[in-house]
Amino acid sequence: MIVLEFKLKGKAEQYRVIDEMIRTAQFVRNKTLRYWIDNSRVKLIDLYKQCAIMAKEFEWAGKLNSMARQASAERAIFAIQRFFANCKAKTPGKKGYPKFKKNTRSVEYKTSGWLLSADKRCLTFKDGFAAGKFKLVGTRDLHFYAPDEIKRIRVVRRADGYYAQLCINVERKEELIPTGKAIGIDVGLNHFYTDSDGETVANPRHLRKSEKALKRLQKRVSRKKKGSGNRKKAINKLGRKHLKVSRQRKDFAIKTALCAVKSSDFVAYEDLQVPNMVKNHKLAKSISDAAWSQFGQWLEYFGNVYGKTVIAVPPQYTSQDCSSCGNTVKKTLSTRTHICNCGATLDRDYNAARNILVKGLKQAGINLNLNTVGHTEINAWGQTDLYSLMAASTSKSTD
Incomplete structure (x- = not known):
């Protein structure tokens, strides 16, 4: 399995729709976890069934693609399974009891609810939210992969925009060049x-080098009035700086490894x-x-x-x-x-x-x-x- 990431280029109205999709995915995940907490000895298959029940009970939840609702429920299920696995293995310290999420930044689609264009440079979401068509900005060529090899599409919101991560079911193997070392x-x-x-x-000490700039941006955030547009802009600038540091750290780890x-x-x-x-x-x-x-x-x-x-x-x-x-x-x-x-x-x-x-x-x-x-x-x-x-x-x- 490999993951290819592209930036989504669209209109401001489309980005607001994506935010609604992400909030709905968070609601489904939290609602699934609440059902597990309130009902003892519930089976995992019953948690999947809650996705269809939520779609009937809440009209706006039904707008989200059925497989996207299942993927959101799976997040809660994986957290529950991880908790039980830690308890069974007697992992020292906290066992990771599942918690409710309040700042989810992504929504996942499986094999339906989306469509790639013929030239594979645009992505269209076709569920009830109708986010529309987005241009995929990136350097990777999707023509090497068949449409049925794309098993999941994850939409991620970051400080500098929205991204689509395509999970492709192919095995990556490179030519082995022995060094004898x-x-x-x-x-x-x-x-x-x-x-x-x-x-x-x-x-490289990426965080240490950027610490002075981060402190300056943090001060700007604290000086702005809560709820104001200027505060939101200052928070976005701070988030972009943190994002740059994390990307520098990841890039260094990849290249060094x-x-x-x-x-x-x-x-x-x-x-x-x-x-x-x-x-x-x-x-x-x-x-x-x-x-x-x-x-x-x-x-x-x-x-x-x-x-x-x-x-x-x-x-x-x-x-x-x-x-x-x-x-x-x-x-x-x-x-x-x-x-x-x-x-x-x-x-x-x-x-x-x-x-x-x-x-x-x-x-x-x-x-x-x-x-x-x-x-x-x-x-x-x-x-x-x-x-x-x-x-x-x-x-x-x-x-």
């Missing part, structure tokens, strides 16, 4: 990441529990700005697309253990240099990256020690050597 990645705040080759990637995956056949990275780490209020803003979770998600995605092995390893003791002798060298977070009695002296993150690589290889069934093999020999692996090791480990696991 394996790396371990240690993410951090001083550098965005340090790999087992000693290479570092600078931390793609570069790491394309340059290596085996990538091991830290499986950090970011929600727990941001509880440290002194580092929460910097950790959130670094977007480690997003980077890990894109590593996994590109690993699947390019047929590379990407493994998340537990981060315990990767910074404390010596990558040369294996002894534990206790150090605080402020200690940035690893110094061991065996004579090894290297950067803390570099040491952790080497440990992450060894952990990842062991997790994949490849027993390798940087002590005996040597760091330079890992980089000098030929294509055949690396693939023979990975193939041998796969055959042992299947036997």
Whole structure:
């Protein structure tokens, strides 16, 4: 499944209709959740039936396409299922009890209620709201995909306009170009990441760089009269700035993850529990700005697309253990240099990256020690050597 995004270009009246569609989708989702709360031991199929009941009870709800109502109900159903799954798995902390939404910004259509033009440059909504025809602004060519491959269309409202996300049921696979290289990645705040080759990637700190402008825009919002048109304009400008920062962060994560995956056949990275780490209020803003979770998600995605092995390893003791002798060298977070009695002296993150690589290889069934093999020999692996090791480990696991 791939998602292609286009900006919707239409008239102001059409955008107001989309806002009504989004509000209706929010109503259906909240009404479904209310029915589940009020009725004990209700079956999920009964929640789907509520969509048709709502359409008869509320005339304006019936304007929304039937499959769009089902998609809105599914949002509540997924939240309920996730809650029960967390309870069953005894997930520590809050279990995520489903909550009512009040600021929904999207509505989803399935395979009906919309129509693409013959040149596939325009999108028309055909349900009771009759939002009309919108021009699709984007660089992707939809002629490569058949109409029946488009399984969902999600309309999203953002600070800078309205967007259509087309969910296309195709498998993305890129040509595999072996490099014969394996790396371990240690993410951090001083550098965005340090790999087992000693290479570092600078931390862009997008939020920190835009913080002064964001504070200025926030002051403008607070000085405007509530409910006034000027306040709405100021809020929109603030939202656009936040949107730009989030897009910068996402773009950096995508490009960095793609570069790491394309340059290596085996990538091991830290499986950090970011929600727990941001509880440290002194580092929460910097950790959130670094977007480690997003980077890990894109590593996994590109690993699947390019047929590379990407493994998340537990981060315990990767910074404390010596990558040369294996002894534990206790150090605080402020200690940035690893110094061991065996004579090894290297950067803390570099040491952790080497440990992450060894952990990842062991997790994949490849027993390798940087002590005996040597760091330079890992980089000098030929294509055949690396693939023979990975193939041998796969055959042992299947036997």
